[in-house]
Amino acid sequence: MNTSPIMACTDENAAPYEAPDIDDPTFDGWGDGGESVKAGRYFGDRSYLFTGDTLGIVLRNATASDWGNDHAWDNIRMVDATPQLDKSFEDNAVPVGESTNAVFTVTNSSDLASKAGWSFTDTLTQGLKVAGTPTTDCTNGVVNATKGGDAIRVAGDLNAGQASCTITVPVVASQEGTYSNCAANITENVGVLLPDCASVSYEPTPVDPVDPVDPVDPVDPVDPKNPDNGSTVPVSSVGKTTSVLATTGFKDSDLAIGLGLALLVGSGAILYFSSVRNRRTTSNGTT
Structure with a gap:
């Protein structure tokens, strides 16, 4: 599962282990290998996308010689390294008719091995629509989301060592209400764990306040005994x-x-x- 062999003698994750002290004059530590060995715990730097029901391991020795390749394997395990899909909205509340971003985050597992070939489709809650062009920083990421539609189809990869990547899709609602997007909105998911719910509220469009009216100066009454004709x-x-x-x-x-x-x-x-x-x-x- 690795792109290159694990070299325990030189790998920085390996640690030295000394030979046990045995009161036997004929015992010379680890024999021709010296008085200590190096060992470590390793994850593969690649993963395998598996969709079947049964999975097993076969270990083969490709070099049968007993010189120069002395080693041992212990505690071989298969580990679930499926990335986690999460989603959120950039704003908690938005005026009706204005857009906000729905953000999908694919987070790698702790092994940080490469994860190739994951995908999913998200169908927006009724009333929410795609409002613009989606973007992504996922390796080989492809996002299909038509403006005015409600389906978001995503596929991509994670490189070895890559912690996460995101997909951002502008969305909008034309009516007031709270719109939730949950695991039930995800279909055709391959190679990702389903997310928790995310919600956004659309509120009435605010009305600009009216400027206060300035008071009008009163007009002096005309003296009826002495009118100012023509003024x-x-x-x-x-x-x-x-x-x-x-x-x-x-x-x-x-x-x-x-x-x-x-x-x-x-x-x-x-x-x-x-x-x-x-x-x-x-x-x-x-x-």
């Missing part, structure tokens, strides 16, 4: 820089009794002007 009064529209000019006062021939003047400006504010009685003097008296 103008500036009126500022709320929240804007535009001004409106309203003419107050009346000509000598005008008569205004109980008159109310109102202006409707651009932002919806209504300004009221006091009524005035305009007087004029004639030879018969005052009107």
Whole structure:
């Protein structure tokens, strides 16, 4: 299962073991091998993707000579080294219509051997859709996820020594609610352990607050005994820089009794002007 032979004499993971002290003049330690040996515990740097029901080991000696290759094997085991698949959402809560990323992480087992050929398909919970182009840093990674669809198909490898890799897929929901993605959403999984649930909540789209309305300066009432005929009064529209000019006062021939003047400006504010009685003097008296 290794890409290269294990050399216990030089490998940094091997440790020396001295020969036992035996009171026998004819015993010379480990014989021609000296008074100590080196040994270690090793994992293979490659793995085997197995999909059957029965698995066994056969150990063969490819070099039958008794010179130069003295060694021993002990405690040979087959170890489950299946990578773990986990998933999460980058955001806990998102406004309706905005996207967040669904992140799939494939974590190597502690042996860090290469894991080739794993794959899985994730079908998003109803209401969630793929919102953009997926990305991955997995070795030989391939991700098929169509924008607007709900299926995410992934395949890839882990190199020897590689701790993990990720697959990132933008997703979006158009309705409020909490969307969970669990092990039941995974199908056609090969060579990965199933994940726990991950959830994201979609909330109402926030409404921008309305700017407060500035108070409008009151207009001084016109003195009915001394109207300023033909003068103008500036009126500022709320929240804007535009001004409106309203003419107050009346000509000598005008008569205004109980008159109310109102202006409707651009932002919806209504300004009221006091009524005035305009007087004029004639030879018969005052009107």
